[in-house]
Amino acid sequence: MKKRYFVLIILAALILIPFVVSGVRYFMPVPAGVSFESEExxxxxxxxxxxxxxxxxxxxxxxxxxxxxxxxxxxxxxxxxxxxxxxxxxxxxxxxxxxxxxxxxxxxxxxxxxxxxxxxxxxxxxxxxxxxxxxxxxxxxxxxxxxxxxxxxxxxxxxxxxxxxxxxxxxxxxxxxxxxxxxxxxxxxxxxxxxxxxxxxxxxxxxxxxxxxxxxxxxxxxxxxxxxxxxxxxxxxxxxxxxxxxxxxxxxxxxxxxxxxxxxxxxxxxxxxDKLPEKTEDDEGQYTVQLITEGKIKDNILEMVNAAEEGDKLSVGLFYLSDRDIVEAFKAALDRNVEMNMILDINQDAFGNEKNGVPNRPVADELTTHDNPANIRWYKSGGEQYHAKFIMLEAEGEVIFNGGSANFTRRNLENYNLETNVLVTAPADSDFAGEITEYFNRLWTNEDADYTLDYEEEAEESLMKTILYRVQEATGLSTF
CATH class of the missing domain: 3.30.870.10 (Endonuclease Chain A)
Structure with a gap:
């Protein structure tokens, strides 16, 4: 009997120790210099x-x-x-x-x-x-x-x-x-x-x-x-x-x-x-730029979405969208009558292998069936990916753009992966604002070619994929 209890204690310890390690690593701080937000x-x-x-x-x-x-x-x-x-x-x-x-x-x-x-x-x-x-x-x-x-x-x-x-x-x-x-x-x-x-x-x-x-x-x-x-x-x-x-x-x-x-x-x-141009301390210039990495990227995304009001427009181009805080912020913005236009990758191709559409398809279904639905188009793929990662807010007199390496997923935005984005605020009539809005509108309207598909052409309502996405996003048992 004592041997049996001893074996059970050993087995319990072997299982418990990894969970303790997981907890410690989950709450540990990021390395110094990571999750950084520069001056403007x-x-x-x-x-x-x-x-x-x-x-x-x-x-x-x-x-x-x-x-x-x-x-x-x-x-x-x-x-x-x-x-x-x-x-x-x-x-x-x-x-x-x-x-x-x-x-x-x-x-x-x-x-x-x-x-x-x-x-x-x-x-x-x-x-x-x-x-x-x-x-x-x-x-x-x-x-x-x-x-x-x-x-x-x-x-x-x-x-x-x-x-x-x-x-x-x-x-x-x-x-x-x-x-x-x-x-x-x-x-x-x-x-x-x-x-x-x-x-x-x-x-x-x-x-x-x-x-x-x-x-x-x-x-x-x-x-x-x-x-x-x-x-x-x-x-x-x-x-x-x-x-x-x-x-x-x-x-x-x-x-x-x-x-x-x-x-x-x-x-x-x-x-x-020492080999860079000397700092200018100049507060002139039509663009405000800021470097953001890791978790600070998410903070800035949420700040941008939460600041959007009726009459503003949010435009999004993404390879992956799954982070629950951002999805909920999108729905809240839609409830404030913010116009939201999204171009998403279909998540069906990966270097010759077929994917199952997770996470973008279940998330798109959630956003298009919301009381105030988002406008979503799929990028038309010929085997390649729509690999962009950005969000743009068009408000009165200015355009704010957040883009770079970070997908809008838990892994990319919660201080797990290393990521680098930049935040650019530009006057609505500036060259930069013109470049990014022209790019998005070209894809959105299929101005001179077939870039994007109507949402209904690839729409999918799947309880199983929704459950799979939610479990993968919450646990990290996924590659996105």
Whole structure:
């Protein structure tokens, strides 16, 4: 009998300890410098860019690509330093059934050529462990960066809060002590043709956390975007904002924080800051710009939505919409008779694989069946994704725009993933306001091509998908 009780106590402890670990990690603070909100700066320089893939009136697939052309321009113009932070940086996809331009290799070639031309210039490339399938192998293009003398820093994801606590408590208690391994004997889910991976890689991946930022900084400009240098993402429709001035100091500081908790050398960031234009302390300029990261992005979204009044217009373009606080804020705005127009990805395509429409379809159903329904259109996909992440408020005399890397999901907005957005407030008659409103209206009205579909064409009412979405969003047992 005593042995039986002893065994039960041991089993209970083995189960209880991971839940205690989960609780501790859930309430732990984010690393220093994360979840950051900068000062507001005035500037006359703010530019909106986008990529679009769509069907024109002749049923031909057309692409407009601006974002990585601007990335290449910034690399070419850099004279003092480059700091790049990119989430997906690989050519992982099913090469037997799909074929994409070599975007990741093209970026590699631009960076290694720049380093060859200017060997003394510091180039720091920050990225996520997904590109090595969590320390299983080192891709050739990343090895090329290292051999060229470019410092590659893999974000230490273990320092971030756990978005999937039901699993991560057990992982931290039992599995992480096995470390990583370069053994290769299991099929690579991201690239079936190999290289193969191992069980430790999958155990790490199931924590579902990431450095999801996408940006580049040189001594002249910063570019914050929703686009990844990932071959299979090359046709996605994305957005970006190019800025300069005093906000560059904060962009550097936010990246320095990642390098710091990931064990990299942060001293060079002081040198980089010294090479930026001297701070102006100038309160003139038609645009107000602000850097926001992680949880501060959500705070600003909610502030924008809650401030919208009857007669104002909210326009949203999103790859994922699932965060419950934001959904409820949207419904409250609709109840105040705020006009709300949304362009959503259908969530049906992922690099050749078919998805089930979660979370966007159940959320769209909720918003369109609300007492005061939202106006929703689906982006018309030909296998690519509408990968934009932004919200825009058109109020009397001004336009406020919040965009960047962050999907509107719990994982992206509750201090789990690393994210970078910028907030731009512009006069309604300014160039920036004209650029973003023209972009949205072009897609909304199908001005010169077939960009979007009527909501009814892909509408779906599914109790099972609604339940699945709610459970996944609440627990973190999902990839969104």
């Amino acid at each position: 700066y005035q500037t006359d320089d703010a530019t909106f860019l986008y990529d679009l893939t769509y069907t024109n009136n002749d049923d031909a697939i057309t692409q407009e690509q601006e974002i990585f052309e601007e990335v290449y321009t910034m690399i070419g113009e850099a004279e003092e330093f480059l700091v790049i932070d990119m989430f997906l940086f690989n050519d992982d996809y099913n090469h037997e059934t799909l074929d994409f331009p070599p975007l990741s290799q093209n970026l590699t070639d631009k960076l290694t050529a720049k380093k060859s031309e200017n060997p003394d210039m510091e180039i720091i490339f920050i990225t996520d462990g997904i590109n090595t399938f969590y320390d299983t192998y080192m891709p050739p293009h990343i090895n090329e960066l290292k051999k060229a003398g470019i410092e590659v820093i893999f974000t230490d994801l273990s320092k971030l809060r756990d978005s999937n606590p039901l699993y991560s408590g057990f992982y931290r208690t039992y599995f992480q002590w096995f470390g990583t391994s370069e053994d290769q004997w299991m099929i690579n889910a991201l690239r079936p043709q190999g290289p193969e991976v191992n069980i430790r890689s999958y155990l790490t991946m199931l924590n579902f956390k990431a450095n999801h930022r996408k940006l580049i900084i040189n001594e002249k400009n910063g570019l914050v975007m929703s686009a990844n240098p990932h071959d299979a993402s090359v046709h996605h429709s994305n957005i970006a904002m190019k800025l300069n001035g005093d906000i560059l100091y904060d962009l550097l500081q936010s990246e320095r924080a990642v390098v710091n908790f990931s064990g990299g050398n942060t001293r060079v960031f002081s040198d980089f800051a």
